[in-house]
Amino acid sequence: MRLDTLAITKIRRGDISMLASHEMHLHIHAIPVLTTFDAPPGYRIVRVIGPCWGITVRSRSVVGTACAGCQQIFGGEITALTELATESRNVAMQRLEQHAQAQGANAVLAMRFDSGELMQNTNEIVAYGTAVVLAPVQP
Numbered sequence: 001m002r003l004d005t006l007a008i009t010k011i012r013r014g015d016i017s018m019l020a021s022h023e024m025h026l027h028i029h030a031i032p033v034l035t036t037f038d039a040p041p042g043y044r045i046v047r048v049i050g051p052c053w054g055i056t057v058r059s060r061s062v063v064g065t066a067c068a069g070c071q072q073i074f075g076g077e078i079t080a081l082t083e084l085a086t087e088s089r090n091v092a093m094q095r096l097e098q099h100a101q102a103q104g105a106n107a108v109l110a111m112r113f114d115s116g117e118l119m120q121n122t123n124e125i126v127a128y129g130t131a132v133v134l135a136p137v138q139p
Contacts, residue, residue, distance in 0.1 A: 029093070029097060030097045030098075030101065031097055031100065031101060031105070031106055031107050031108065032106075032107040032108070032134070033093065033096070033097065033107070033108045033111050033129065034107070034108070034109050034110075034111060035110070035111050035112070036109065036110065037109045037110045037130065038109070039107075039109075039132075039134055040107075040134070042136060042137055043107075043134040043135065043136055043137060044134065044135060044136075044137050045109075045132050045133070045134060046132075046133045046134065046135045047132065047133040048130060048131075048132050049100075049103050049104060049105050049130075049131040049132060049133065050103070050130065050131060051128065051129075051130060051131070052096055052099040052100040052103060052105065052108060052128065052129060052130070052131040053095075053096060053099060053126055053127065053128040053129075054091070054092040054093060054094065054095025054096030054097070054098070054099060054126070054127045054128075055092060055095065055124060055125070055126050055127075056088050056091040056092050056095065056124070056125050057118060057122060057123070057124050057125075058084060058087075058088045058122070058123055058125065059121050059122040059123075085125075088123070088125040089113060089125060089127065091125075092113070092125045092126060092127035093127050095127070096108060096111070096127040096128065096129065099131075100129075100131040103131050104131075104133065105131035105132055105133060106132075106133055106134055107131075107132050107133075107134045108129040108130065108131055108132070109129060109130045109132050110129050110130045111127060111128070111129035112127070112128055112129065113125065113126065113127055114126045114128070
C-alpha cells in the first residue's frame, strides 16, 4: 500500500468511529499523522525534518455564547462549543499537514494539540508534531 493512501484506506474500511451523537465533519489527512513517534507498520523513518505546526485563533459569537449559556442551565453537551472546537482542531490539523509538506515531509509523528485563551472568548488552537520522511521497509 502506498504511504499517501494509508489514512484514506483506513477511513474507507471503517476503522474510525464517530464519538459524538451529532454530525461531525471528518478530516481526511493528506499525509499520515500519528500521535506516537513510531513509524507505521511496514515503514521506517528516513529523515527527521523537525517541528511543524498549524495554528488557528477562533472566537465565539455573541449568539453562540448566549446559546451555550442556555444549554449550561439545562445540562448536557454544549453542541455549539463542541462544533466550534471540532472545526478549530480540523483547521489546525490541515495547517499542520500543509506546513509539514512544505518542508518536504510525507508524515507527521508525535502529533499533539494545545490550546489557550488569548483574550476573552478568543482561543488559540495549535496542532504540532515532528515532520519526517518515511519510506517502505525493504524485505
